[in-house]
Amino acid sequence: MGHTLIEKIIMNNTGLETVSPGQIVTTKVDRVMIHDIFIPFVAEKFKEMGFSKVWDPDKVVLIYDHMVPTSTVEDVRHFQIGDAFAREQGLTHVHRTDGICHQLMPEMGYAAPGQVVFGTDSHTTTYGAVGCFSSGIGYTEMAAILGTGELWVRVPETIRIEINGELPANVSAKDIILRILGDLRADGATYKALEFGGSTVEGLSVASRLTMSNMSVECGAKCALVAPDEKTAAFSKVSMDQIAWIHPDPDAKYEKVLHYNAADLVPVLACPSQVDNIHPVSELVGTKLDEVFIGSCTNGRLEDLAAAAQALESKTVAPGLRLIVTPASRSIYREAVKAGYIETLVKAGAIVTQPGCGLCCGRAGGILAEGETVLATNNRNFLGRMGPSSVKIYLASPATAAASAAAGKIVMPE
Amino acid sequence: MAQFTGKVWLLGDDIDTDIIIPTEYLALPTVDDMKQYAFSPLRPELAGQIRPGDIIVAGKNFGCGSSREQAPEIIKHLGVACVIAKSYARIFFRNAINNGLLLIECPLHDDLQEGEEITVFPGEKILAGGKSYPISPLPQNLLDILEAGGLVKAMQKRNGLL
Amino acid sequence: MGMTIAEKIIARAAGVPEVKAGEIHTVTLDRMMSNDGTTHLTIDMYHNKLRHPHIADPSKVVFIVDHNIPAENPKTAAVHKKMRDFARENGIAMYEGKGVCHQLMVENYVCPGELIFGADSHTCSYGALGAFGTGVGCTDFLYGMVTGGSWVMVPETLRFNLHGKLREGVYPRDLILTIIGDIGANGANYKCMEFAGDGAHGLSVNDRFVLCNLAVEAGAKTGIVEPDEKVKEYVESRGRKAEHLFTSDPDAKFLKVYDYDLDKIEPVVACPDFVDNITPLRELPHVDIDEAFLGSCNNGRIDELRVAASILKGRKVKDCVRFIVSPASNEVYLQALREGIIDTLLEAGAMVMNANCSVCWGSCQGVIGENEVLVSTGTRNFKGRAGHKTSKVYLASAAVVTASAVAGYITGPESL
Numbered sequence: 006m007g008h009t010l011i012e013k014i015i016m017n018n019t020g021l022e023t024v025s026p027g028q029i030v031t032t033k034v035d036r037v038m039i040h041d042i043f044i045p046f047v048a049e050k051f052k053e054m055g056f057s058k059v060w061d062p063d064k065v066v067l068i069y070d071h072m073v074p075t076s077t078v079e080d081v082r083h084f085q086i087g088d089a090f091a092r093e094q095g096l097t098h099v100h101r102t103d104g105i106c107h108q109l110m111p112e113m114g115y116a117a118p119g120q121v122v123f124g125t126d127s128h129t130t131t132y133g134a135v136g137c138f139s140s141g142i143g144y145t146e147m148a149a150i151l152g153t154g155e156l157w158v159r160v161p162e163t164i165r166i167e168i169n170g171e172l173p174a175n176v177s178a179k180d181i182i183l184r185i186l187g188d189l190r191a192d193g194a195t196y197k198a199l200e201f202g203g204s205t206v207e208g209l210s211v212a213s214r215l216t217m218s219n220m221s222v223e224c225g226a227k228c229a230l231v232a233p234d235e236k237t238a239a240f241s242k243v244s245m246d247q248i249a250w251i252h253p254d255p256d257a258k259y260e261k262v263l264h265y266n267a268a269d270l271v272p273v274l275a276c277p278s279q280v281d282n283i284h285p286v287s288e289l290v291g292t293k294l295d296e297v298f299i300g301s302c303t304n305g306r307l308e309d310l311a312a313a314a315q316a317l318e319s320k321t322v323a324p325g326l327r328l329i330v331t332p333a334s335r336s337i338y339r340e341a342v343k344a345g346y347i348e349t350l351v352k353a354g355a356i357v358t359q360p361g362c363g364l365c366c367g368r369a370g371g372i373l374a375e376g377e378t379v380l381a382t383n384n385r386n387f388l389g390r391m392g393p394s395s396v397k398i399y400l401a402s403p404a405t406a407a408a409s410a411a412a413g414k415i416v417m418p419e
Numbered sequence: 420m421a422q423f424t425g426k427v428w429l430l431g432d433d434i435d436t437d438i439i440i441p442t443e444y445l446a447l448p449t450v451d452d453m454k455q456y457a458f459s460p461l462r463p464e465l466a467g468q469i470r471p472g473d474i475i476v477a478g479k480n481f482g483c484g485s486s487r488e489q490a491p492e493i494i495k496h497l498g499v500a501c502v503i504a505k506s507y508a509r510i511f512f513r514n515a516i517n518n519g520l521l522l523i524e525c526p527l528h529d530d531l532q533e534g535e536e537i538t539v540f541p542g543e544k545i546l547a548g549g550k551s552y553p554i555s556p557l558p559q560n561l562l563d564i565l566e567a568g569g570l571v572k573a574m575q576k577r578n579g580l581l
Numbered sequence: 582m583g584m585t586i587a588e589k590i591i592a593r594a595a596g597v598p599e600v601k602a603g604e605i606h607t608v609t610l611d612r613m614m615s616n617d618g619t620t621h622l623t624i625d626m627y628h629n630k631l632r633h634p635h636i637a638d639p640s641k642v643v644f645i646v647d648h649n650i651p652a653e654n655p656k657t658a659a660v661h662k663k664m665r666d667f668a669r670e671n672g673i674a675m676y677e678g679k680g681v682c683h684q685l686m687v688e689n690y691v692c693p694g695e696l697i698f699g700a701d702s703h704t705c706s707y708g709a710l711g712a713f714g715t716g717v718g719c720t721d722f723l724y725g726m727v728t729g730g731s732w733v734m735v736p737e738t739l740r741f742n743l744h745g746k747l748r749e750g751v752y753p754r755d756l757i758l759t760i761i762g763d764i765g766a767n768g769a770n771y772k773c774m775e776f777a778g779d780g781a782h783g784l785s786v787n788d789r790f791v792l793c794n795l796a797v798e799a800g801a802k803t804g805i806v807e808p809d810e811k812v813k814e815y816v817e818s819r820g821r822k823a824e825h826l827f828t829s830d831p832d833a834k835f836l837k838v839y840d841y842d843l844d845k846i847e848p849v850v851a852c853p854d855f856v857d858n859i860t861p862l863r864e865l866p867h868v869d870i871d872e873a874f875l876g877s878c879n880n881g882r883i884d885e886l887r888v889a890a891s892i893l894k895g896r897k898v899k900d901c902v903r904f905i906v907s908p909a910s911n912e913v914y915l916q917a918l919r920e921g922i923i924d925t926l927l928e929a930g931a932m933v934m935n936a937n938c939s940v941c942w943g944s945c946q947g948v949i950g951e952n953e954v955l956v957s958t959g960t961r962n963f964k965g966r967a968g969h970k971t972s973k974v975y976l977a978s979a980a981v982v983t984a985s986a987v988a989g990y991i992t993g994p995e996s997l
Contacts, residue, residue, distance in 0.1 A: 029560055042445055046488065053571050055578030072446070074905060074932060074946045076653040078969040079446040081871075081950025088901055102903060102932045127486045127510055143488035143514035145570045152574065157560060191433050192480035196509050225483065225508055279433055295662075325665055327677060329651050339927050348918055351911055356651055356678040359905075359932045364651070367442040369945070371651035374658035387437040387484060389460030392655045443654065 007254025009163035010230045011198040014138040018121045026162040031155050036115050038124035039147060040106045041069040044087040046144040056152035059094045066098040066115050067091055068106040073361040076369040104334025104360040107131040107302035112334060117241045118233040118248045123156060128302050130222045134214035135241050136233035136251045161198040161227045162260040168205040170267035175418040178213035179304055179402035182220045183273045187283025195225030200253060205267040206231060211240040212306040219303045220384050223280040272418050275400035278388040286405055289415045294380050296373060297410035299403050300331030301365040301383035307340050309403040314346035316407035322354035323413025329371040330355045331363035367391050380415060382406050420541035425474040425500045429533040432478035439490040454493045471498025478528045482511025491515035501539060503527050516561050519569035525554050583830025585738040586805050587773040590713040590827060594696040602737040609730045611695035615722055616682045617646045619700050621660040623719040624667050637729030639672040645682040648938045649945040680910025680936040683878040688912055692816060693808045694825020698725050703878050703960060705801060708793035709786055710816060711808025711826055736773045736802045737836040743780025745843045752978040753784060753791040754880055756846050761799045762859025770800035777807040780843045786815045787882045794879045798856040848993055851976035854964040862981060862993055871953040872903045873986035874940035875979055880958035881909030883916045885979035890922040892983045892994045898930035899989035905932045905947040907939035943967040956985045
C-alpha cells in the first residue's frame with residue numbers, strides 16, 4: 006500500500022514502517038519557531054511545567070515580527086522576556102528585526118524538505134511548500150516541546166489537489182489558493198493534509214508555492230505540502246539526493262482528489278468577512294477603496310513586489326487612497342531596492358514600511374477607520390482584524406491590489 | 420467526568436480567533452486583563468454577561484484562524500463549562516484540551532434558543548429541550564491531558580512536580 | 582530706527598512700514614500648516630464653535646499626516662479620515678505618508694520673508710529659508726484659517742553671530758544643543774533667535790534647518806538664519822520665488838548679541854530629561870542603549886543619512902539594539918535609495934521606516950519600554966517622550982547615534 010507525502014514524512018521521522026490516517030504517533034521535532042507575541046507565555050509555561058533546559062537550543066528559532074516596530078510600551082516587554090529566555094537557554098537563532106517568521110524560516114533554511122517543524126502561529130503551514138511537515142500549535146504545547154523535543158500528532162487524511170495546464174497571465178498563486186478555499190470552505194480540510202501537485206504547481210516558483218501552503222490553514226488544514234523538486238533544492242540549498250525520498254507513492258490513498266484546469270482560473274477576491282467568501286474580481290469591479298495593503302507572509306515576497314511595481318510603473322496611487330507596502334523580510338527589501346521596485350512604488354505614492362507582520366496582524370501598519378474599505382494581499386479578512394468591525398476587508402493577489410490602488414477602486418489586474 | 424447543567428449562549432459558524440480575542444489586546448499582561456474583550460468584534464457585551472457554568476453552543480469551524488492560545492484560555496477564564504460546536508478548527512481544539520477546556524462536537528446549534536438550560540453527560544449525551552443528543556468520547560491521550568487539568572499539569576506530573 | 586529680520590517680516594505681514602519689538606500687530610498669514618497631532622481638534626471646533634464656518638483662503642492651508650502614519654490604531658485612523666474628508670470638502674492640500682510636515686513645508690511651500698503659522702511647535706524650522714514660522718494652538722490656527730489673519734506680538738531678537746567652521750565630526754546639531762545648553766530651555770522665551778555671520782552663511786540650507794528647528798527648545802518664538810544666495814538658489818530650484826531676503830539693519834536693536842566660534846564646538850549629548858541638560862560627549866559616563874533613532878524634522882535629511890551610512894559601511898548594528906531610521910521625506914528617501922544608503926542601512930541591520938515622525942513622536946513607531954534607554958536625533962528628551970515613563974532619552978548627532986547603535990552604548994564614531 007502506497008503512502009501520501011505527509012505519511013512518508015511522518016514515517017521517516019518516527020521510524021515507523023507504515024502509518025495510516027487517524028493513527029496517533031509521537032514525532033521528534035526537527036525545529037520550532039516561536040514569535041514575539043507568544044514568547045512570554047511559552048517561557049512562563051516552560052518554567053511552570055518544571056523544565057529548566059531546552060532540549061536542543063539549535064533547534065529553536067525565536068523571531069520578533071508582530072510587534073516590530075513597537076507601537077505601545079507593553080510591546081517591549083515581549084522582547085525583554087524573549088531576550089532573557091534566549092540568553093538563559095543559549096538560543097542563537099534569534100531574529101529581532103529581520104522580517105516575518107514564515108518568510109525567515111524557509112529563507113534562512115530553518116525549515117527544510119522532509120523535516121517536522123512546529124510554530125506558535127497558524128500560518129506555520131507555509132513551509133509545506135518546501136516539502137516540510139509544518140503546523141501551528143499553541144504556546145502550552147510549544148513549552149512541552151521545548152522540554153521534551155516531541156509532539157503527538159494524529160496522522161491526517163490527505164486531500165490531493167491536482168492543478169494542470171497553463172495559468173492565464175493575470176492569475177497568480179493567490180488566485181489559485183483563494184479559489185481552492187472557496188471550494189473547500191473554511192472547514193473543508195480541518196485536521197487534514199493538503200497535497201498540491203500537477204504541472205501548474207511544478208511550474209510555480211517556490212515563492213508562489215509558499216503563498217499556497219501559507220493560506221491552506223484557512224480551510225483548516227494541518228499542513229499543505231508540495232513535493233520538493235529542483236527549485237526546492239536550489240531554494241533550500243539541499244541536494245537532489247537528499248530530497249529523493251520526499252514524494253507520494255503512485256498508489257497513495259487520498260481521502261479525495263480535486264482537479265483544477267489552470268486555464269479555467271480567473272483573478273478572485275475573498276470578500277468580507279470570511280476567507281472562503283470567494284468571488285471573481287470581475288464581479289466586484291468598481292468597489293471603492295480607502296486603502297491597499299501589499300505584504301504579509303502570504304504575499305510580501307520579491308515576486309509580489311515585482312508584480313506591484315509592474316502594475317504601478319509610471320502610475321500614481323489614486324488621490325485619497327493609502328497604499329502600504331511591507332516587504333516580508335530584510336533580504337526581500339534589499340533585493341527589491343536593487344531591482345528598482347521600491348523606487349517605483351515610492352514614486353507612485355506607496356508608503357513602504359519596515360519588514361514585519363504590519364497591518365496583517367492588526368496591531369499597527371495602517372489600521373483603518375470606521376466604515377473604510379481595504380484591499381489586502383494577506384491571509385485573513387476576519388471581522389475587526391484591521392480596525393473597527395465596520396471595516397470591510399477584501400483579499401486578493403498583489404497584481405489585483407496594485408492595479409486597484411492606482412484606480413482607487415477594485416479593478417481587474419492587467 | 421460528572422454531568423453538569425448550564426445556560427446556553429449561542430454563536431454562529433466560523434467564530435474565528437480574532438472574534439474570540441482581537442489582536443490589539445494580546446499584549447495585555449494577563450488573560451484576566453484580556454477576557455473582558457472576548458467576542459468584542461461580534462458581541463461587545465457578551466463577555467460581561469457570561470457567568471461561570473454557562474455553555475457556549477456554536478456552529479461549524481469554531482476557533483478558526485490564529486494559533487493564539489488566549490482564545491480557549493479566555494473562554495476557560497470566563498468560567499465557561501464547555502463549548503459545544505458542530506466542528507472545531509484544529510489548533511483551537513488542541514489548545515482547548517491543553518488548557519483543560521472541554522470541547523464537545525455535536526450539531527446542537529440549530530435546535531436551541533439562547534438562554535435555554537441544557538445538561539451534559541460527558542462522553543455520552545446531551546439533554547436539551549426534551550431531546551437526547553449522543554456524543555462520542557475523546558481519544559484516551561486527550562482525556563489524559565484533560566483529566567490532568569491541562570498540559571501544564573500533565574508535564575508537571577511527568578517532571579515529578581505533582 | 583533699523584529693524585531685525587523678524588520685525589521686517591511682521592511689518593510686511595501687517596502692511597506697515599515699521600514695527601518694534603513688544604508691539605502687537607494684526608497680520609495676514611502667508612501660509613498655515615496643521616498635522617495629525619491636533620488637526621482633528623481644529624476641525625471639531627470649526628464644526629461646533631463657529632456660527633458661519635468658512636475658510637478665508639484654502640490655498641494657504643496645508644494638512645499633513647506625519648505623526649501616526651501608517652495608523653497604529655482605530656483612533657489615529659479616525660483622525661486621518663477626518664482630515665482627509667475635511668481637506669477634500671474644502672479644497673485644502675493634503676499630504677499623507679509623504680514625510681515630516683516641516684520637511685514637506687520647506688521642500689514645497691516656504692518662501693523667504695513669509696509669516697507662517699503651524700499647529701506644531703517646530704514650525705520655527707522655516708527660518709532656514711529666512712521665513713518667520715511659529716507654532717500655535719488649535720484655536721489660533723482656527724482663527725487664522727477662518728479669517729486669513731491673526732495677531733502677533735513682535736518678538737525681541739537674540740542675535741547669534743557664528744564665526745568660522747565646524748570641525749570634522751561636529752555637526753550643526755552639536756552647535757544648537759550647545760547654544761540651548763548655554764542659554765537654557767527658556768533662554769529665548771517669546772524671542773526670535775537670529776543666526777548670522779560668516780559661520781551661518783557657510784552652512785547649507787539643511788544645516789540651517791537643524792538650527793532653526795530646535796530654537797523652540799530654548800523657548801523661542803522662531804529661529805531665523807539670515808537668508809542669502811543659498812536660500813535663493815534652494816527656493817528657485819524648486820520653482821518658487823525668493824522676493825524677500827530680509828536681513829537685519831546695521832542699527833537694528835538686538836536684546837542681546839552672542840558670538841560663537843564654530844571650531845570650538847565639540848560633540849555633545851542632551852541628557853534626560855531636558856534639552857538644555859548638555860554634557861560634552863567625552864565627559865559622558867558609560868550609558869548602555871536599547872534603541873537608537875535617526876530621523877525627525879531635526880535630523881532626518883540626506884546629510885544625516887550619509888553620515889550614518891559612512892559609519893555603518895562594513896559594520897553591524899549591535900544585537901539587541903533596535904536602530905530605527907526614518908527619512909524626513911520621500912524625497913530624502915529616494916535620494917538615499919539612489920545613493921545606496923538605504924541598502925547600506927538594511928545590510929547593517931537598521932530598521933528603515935517610511936518617512937514620518939516615527940520615534941520622535943513616541944506613540945506609533947519604536948515606542949520604548951520600561952527602563953529602556955534611547956539615543957536619538959529627535960527634537961526632545963522629556964520624561965516619557967518616547968514611551969514608558971521610566972525610560973530615558975539622550976539626544977545627540979547622527980554620527981553619535983549611529984556609532985552608539987553599533988557599539989551598544991553612547992559613543993562617537995572615532996571609538997568604534
